[in-house]
Amino acid sequence: MTRAIALHQVSKAYGRAPRAVDNLSLSIAPGEFVVLLGPSGCGKSTVLRMIAGLEEVTEGELLLDGEPANHMPPSERGMAMVFQNFALYPSMTNRANIGFPLKLENPRQDHSERVESTARMLGIESVLDRYPAQLSGGERQRVAMGRAISRRPSAFLMDEPLSNLDAKLRNHLRAEIAQLTAELGVTTVYVTHDQAEAMSLGHRVAVMRGGVLQQVSAPREVYALPENVFVAAFIGTPRINLLRAVVHAPLDGRMSIDLGRQRLPLPEPLSAEHQLLRIQQGRDLIVGLRSEAVRIAPPSHARPGEVALSGVVEHVEYQGHEALVHLNTGSQPAVVPELESARPQQAARRRRRAGGGGTGVGVLERLRERATGHVGGPVVSLDEPVSGRQDPHSPDRPGLMAGDLVVRTGPDMRLRRGGQVPLLVDLEHLYVFDQQGRRICPLPRDVPGLDV
Structure with a gap:
């Protein structure tokens, strides 16, 4: 048996602190694999614990197979959890660890056959009579998964089960989890x-930020049609290039997007999506360009829909099969606060305390910080850039500053640091977001090939 799970406007609060989960609605079909994705502290584990019954729902309703389950004890939900830290009993053999939940359910029954079949499924039958301390990290996680599988639960709840493993083993077990859950057909x-x-795992991905659900879509749609800047920045490696921009739409001239030192002219006739940008004339916007949407090539090699740009090479990351080129185009990056290092923010806070002390200005700054850190706060920062950033085309700049654009290229391309290179931008893969970070362009539509 597999289970349908639904959360309707569910919230979780701890005392007077901001809500850990705020008004979340999510429906999970029987047999579906849904991934809760987000940075640390966004509330994803809290959602999982509410589904399991380990946390009470403060507001809203949790339904299991259409029946209210807010106050249902965890033991009656028929779910199995797999934790990050394995949670195995060190004094028990692995055989006993796998069979322990079965023994609790029915102490007099012989469960050896089910334990053996579960171990064969996971490829750990040879280590059943060892103890957890005698196993590798991957083997211990398989035993932990075996303990969950042996119960034949109606749903698996997995809380970062691979985060303690090395990269190679993590990739291997990830493929095993995908195959195993598909075979079992369990939610x-x-x-x-x-x-x-x-x-790679989810049928759908639910992206969370500050306790609020941002988007729930198939993996390809989350990447291709992010609802806002936060989702666009969180999904994709390397991170999407986010640049501050202004639309220029003269009545008697060509429409363009001003990136500061350079402009992206929009091809004519304008597409329906680019026509919508006309009403954004003069407003601050955010332009998003994924690294594969820009290539290093001269204007003479432009394909239909590509426009020219240029940049100064700041750094080249050699990845083996490709290289990531960090360029400075003279643009001002838009910052997604939750995804940036906390160190500059802490330094700024110390400067304010030193300068403001207990004055009213210091109080206002602290209130502003608290407001912007709330779950409904802005997803991007359009504040002025840090002083000291220089024009990359200025001849008297003493040194190269951090790049604002990352471009993928082949590993054999030879580039000189400080050299200026021509770029071609594919406007079909151009994202435009408003000041609040909501996507303006491209328009909502079905992504070709999502059902393949």
């Missing part, structure tokens, strides 16, 4: 902060 809710796990 699975999987929590992770690793987008690679989310994109």
Whole structure:
């Protein structure tokens, strides 16, 4: 038996602190694999624990197979959890660990056959009579999964089960989990902060930020049609290039997007999506360009829909099969606060305390920080850039600053640091977001090939 899970406007609060989960609605079909994805502290594990019954629902309703389950004890939900830290009993053999939940359910029955079949499924039959301390990390996680599988639960709840493993083993077990859950056909809710796990495992990915559900879509749609800047920045490696921009739409001239030192002219006749940008004339916007939407090539090699740009090479990351080129185009990056390092923010906070002390200005700054950190706060920062950023085309700049654009290229391309290179931007893969981070362009539509 597999289970349908539905959360309707569910919230979780701890005392007077901001809600850990705020008004979340999510329906999971029987047998579906849904991944809860987001940065640390976004509330994804809290959602999982509410489904399991380990946390009470503060507001809203949890339904299991259409029946209210807010107050149903965990033991009656028929679910099995797999934790990050394995949670095995060190004094028991692995055989006993796998069979322990079965023994609790029916102490007098012989469960050896089910334990053996579960071990064969996971390829750990040879280590059943060892103890957890005698196993590798991957083997211990298989034993933990075996303990969950042996119960034949109606749903698997997995809380970052691979985060303690090394990269190679993590990739291997990820493929095994995908195959195993597909064979069993059991509803699975999987929590992770690793987008690679989310994109490769889930039938759907639910992206969370600050306790609020941002988007629930198939992996390809989350990547191709992000609802807002946060989703666009969180999904994709390397991270999408986000640049501050202004639309220029003169009545008697060509429409363009101003990136600061350079402009992206929009091809004519304008597409329906680019026509919509006309009403954004003069407003601050955010332009998103994924690294594969820009290529290093001269204007003479432009394909239909590509426009020219240029950049100064700041750094080249050699990846083996490709290279990531960091370029400075003179644009101002838009910052997604939750995805940036906390160190600059802490330094800024110390400066405010030193300068403001207990004055009213310091109080206002602290209130502003608290407001912007709330779950409904902005997803991007359009504040002025840090002083000291220089024009990359200025001849008297003393040194190269951080790049604002990352481009994928072949591993054999030879580039000189500080050299200026021509770029071609594919406007068909151009994202435009408003000041609140909501996507304006491309328009909502079906992504070709999503059902393949």
